[in-house]
Amino acid sequence: MLPDEIISEVLSPALQVPDELFCDTSHVSPFSTYAPSTSTYLVVCKDWLRVATPLLYNVVVLRSKSQATALEAALKSNPELGRFIKKLRLEGGYGAAIHGILKCAPNITDLFLTLSIWSPDNTTGLCKGLALIEPHRVILVDPCEPAPPKNKQEEALRRTFLACLCSWKNLRIFGYPYGSENVWEPTIARNARELSQTLVDSQVHTVLLSASFSHIPSFITKLCTSPSLKVLQFKHPLLFDVEMNNEDAKFKKLAKYSRLSRKDHHHPVDPDITPSLNPRFVPMESASPETRDIVGKRILFFAMYVEELRSPAFSRRPTDTHPSRLPILSVSKYFNRIGLPCLWESVQLTYCSAPGIRARLEQRPDLASFILRVYTSVQYIDYNRDQHEAILSICRHATGLEIFAPFKHRFLEAPIEFFSLLGQTAGHSLRELLIGVQCPSSFSTALLQPFTALRVLNLQIYGYRDEPVQKPYTHSEVLDQVHTLHIQDPLLDLFVNTNFGSLHTVKLPSYVQDTTLVTEFMATHGEKLRHLTLDTTVCNPDRFNLSSCPNLVELEIVDFAWDLTQLFSGTPHQSLTKVITKAAPNQTSVINDRKLRSKTKAPGFDPAMFPALREIQVRRLIWPVSEREISKSTDVTVAEALLRKNIKLTNFEGKAWVPRLKR
Template sequence: MAPHLPDEIISEILSPFLHVADELFSDTSNISPFSNNARSSSKSLLVCKQWFRVATPLLYKVVILRSTAQAIALAATLKAVPELGRFIKKLRVEGGYGACMNTILKSSPNIRDLCLSFAIWSTDNTSGLCKGLPLINPRRLVIVDNLDVRNNKHLDALEETVFACLLSWNNLRILGFPYGLSVFGHTHWMLRASNLSETLVDSQLHTIVLNGDFCRREPEIPRFILSLCNIPALGTLQFKRPFPQRHYHRLLAHIDLTPRLKLLAQYTIDSEETKTMSPDSTPSHFIPMQSASEETQEIVWKRVIFFAMSMGTASAPPVPWERSPPSLGILTVSKYFHRLALPYLYECIRLTPENCPKITRLLQDRPDLGSFIRRVFTCHSGRHLKADSINAILSLCRHAHNLEVFAPHPFEGYFTNGSLPVEGLALLAANAGHSLQHLSVHLDSEPPSQVPISGSVLESFIALRVLAWRSSITMTGGHGLHPDSFQSLHTLSIHSEGTIISRLLTDVRLPCLRALDLQLYITGATDKSGLVGFLRVHGHKVLRLSIFPNLSGPSGDFRILDLCPNLTEVALLGPCYFGALINSAPHNSLTKISARQIPDQRDMAEMAFNPAMFPALRDIHVDCLAWPTTERDISKSHVVPMAEALLRHNIKITNGEGRSWTPRLKIQRAAPGGRRSRA
């Protein structure tokens, strides 16, 4: 049996795990830094009796209270084991939490650091705080306030008690002052700031930490801050947030206007200057890689230039003449660098209506540059292309023989449609069909063409892995596409005006198809029969599916999950409605459902579904979801009860940051004749 480690060593091991950083404890942000803390530090006490004995003082050293249930649980614990209260050195209270706060404060005589919140709503109860605060004598007090909270009787009672304690606490030396320039325009905040500063004039404070913001377009020092200089014992007035360099001189001028403030003020400057290294002026005759072969030198310099031109991180960099001067300067170093850098310069083209004429002239003068182009991203809005855009796209389709990507630019907030002239499809097939891997287009014709396109054109794209198709133009192919077409196609996206492609690909084998993106609504029997026929043939191959929530037919005979039995992930292109996921039998493969947002509370019935029909489901991911961070917001949230109900089925709801909901401590209602219990 291994010998036990000494308590001192166990304490050193557990201290980092149980430690709460002081910058978090004293944080005065509107959103508490502890609102996202899903880790339970008390689990370390369950390892063994020795760990329980050693970790208990460390656990109670810093106590953070964020809900009434936590406060009631702590009060009951301190009432049962009073000696635990002597371990509490720091206490942060983020609400009122009722009469139990009196028990906590009365049982904690060694509190040195106290953080109190003035974000007290009318539904809170501060009676316990008002009774208990005079019983302690902290060394530091940090006050947190919220702009949204207006004065009410509970907040007024707490303020009155705190103001009285500021004068009676003879150990108090440090105060965290929460107000800054943000009080202007908010009468209730200005009143609280003025009342606090006037009360402090008679205190024995030595240090005041100004947690507010003093940097705006017109930075200044508010009058209620200046009145703090009248505190006789005050030695330091510390501005916690650094002064931006652009406001430094103006803020310093305000400070210099008051000699007492100039004597007390402590501040730092957040420099925005970037440090540059001066080159070594000592002449050097060293030639890099002089002894290496020409082949090795070229490989190394190509790699250096690749990263120097920012090609290694940007998926869609700007067009060549929009690059930063340092990137373009590499081409002027020498003819050798120019030759190596030229392919990287034209590897990716970002096509906009403004630069289309330049692209056309460039390829007319230098058609050889087309061989360097690998990716073309279009940034055209509107339904139809203009003449300059058509000419530029056709020039690219004609000269870019090694093109790998033709798609809309992935530019968030910019509407692009990937328009391609009808004749451009044939040019792409003829010139880049052997290399094109990603084709995302909306076939454009103005006026709309009545001439059908031969479906056999698509057979030329032998390397295609991603196809996003949007076109209402009729396609013909006689006997249809060859069954062995699109051998490498992995992802297929069908838009509202592209359902014809599903009928065209029904008889193609598509051995690598794994992802299907259906950005369409079923508008007629023809579209429906074509899509259903496609899914009956290829649905069993699809692992990832994207659909609109109302894609399923109203009659219920069109069930996506029944046609795609091996799906592992479904993305709903809109709110998290499960109407499109009706299935006749349990789906044993689906592990993740994604959506853009949670429905409003009035539409929650549309989100209801039976977890028993999804035995493998573990994650419902919602991009636009912000978890509530305060007890008040949690009680008003309609998502939290649903998340906690799904957790009982081992299903998590996660937001865009990948965070799932962690259930909070709750107070269960007492049964008739019974006692209230904690859960």
């Protein structure tokens, strides 16, 4: 058994709320994330419950009426819990329950309060309860945009709050919500002047200014007349002209800030490196050359951020966090030798960079053996242009190339001769190929024969109009190794009966002239598939039959409008666990409401046909972050209906909806 002190040290990092988050005045609350509640730690065992309860109640964040009601009920059933509350963050009014909470929490020292109150919210309980506490620090939020329309609840809270500022005897620190940009809005400027006048009459000695300031407005200089004020703390640096244009001696005495010139730029600070006591020291001098090379290459792998550069989306331009890698190669001949493979592993070809890379390879042909990945932003190859000739020359040298792919979302369109060139020079090593081929006549899998190491193929063909793809179909032993295939319409006819022994991931064309080809392709290869991407509009009939791919685990649908009822299986599909889409399912097919279905004639979704389905990820889904937005969101309605079917609805980050507490 561990003593309580050690258990507390173990649980504190998981249960404690950082003060920076508690005081965060951003428009989007830092607590609007969708993560499991930390209260789950309390149900591990009785020892954890006893030790973790004070830690859990130390900082309380309320973001909905149901949370406030649940907390009030807990405090009424066990009044001792209220004594643990030291910090309270309220992001709304939340009705009469707040009065009961404040009455049971006499030890509150820090209060976070917002004046962004929308008319359905009720501040009666909060207005009654503010006078019951004696906070030491108060952080106030009064957003300019989006601001709720003027209403009685907000006015009542504002008047009560200003009255409490003068009556709170322990108040020492106040978070001021207004900045210089609020001067131009008459209502906000009036509220700022009223607040400043009230603070002059209060006991506060430190005012925290978290807003930005391009000049010092009058409601800030008004604060300097407070007899109790000791510090005006600016969160953001002030420009030199803000300081020089202010002649108030009291302001200069109270203000605490850092200076910033308009011409200042952020430069990385060189670390202080202690010089070696022995300048002739050789690291790992006693180790063998092979061991030194292994360790040195591993160090430079991270120092030259090789892993990051393997992503085509990673910027090749030096930044503060990822400076130029060339100085590393200048440290010594040893660093130059073991660092060159890291420098040349991933190459990005553009119209500007290709000539320079070509010239370097002509001087040092041995460097081409280090090139394993080529990413290009060039959209087409033209043999008559110098820049394109440079790209061709580089590809001729890179005989060990493993990946040839476009940069970000661009796609290279190249003549059939360039496609053949890649096969001749790097066909034995190329594992991943993403390319569009200008093919004026027919295309056959025989053109892929040189690519003996191919694993990922993303292929498009352009140029011909009336001529069909070449038949009869060829059975390629090379394509037997391909496990990921992305193809367009003309190639679907070619690959219907092609041998793919390792295929498990397929992206079908978004447009198919002959929809029967989709059915034939799935009949041939469907049993192998684990991951499938398709546009359901290419299917005939409208409902896509998953019976042909019984082992499918993940299905991605690229339609902007789709519904769960489009998924069909003759027998229960035992493998499908995840569906990825661009739009959320229609609520009429998810919600078990007969009246709603009768109006829309929606057949409804039967989860019994997909017993393994556990997640529907929506790429364009953004979860609401406030109680008001949640109440209006149809996505929340769909998510909670799916949860009752044991299916999670997740957003583009893979974060699932976590329902708020219910009464």
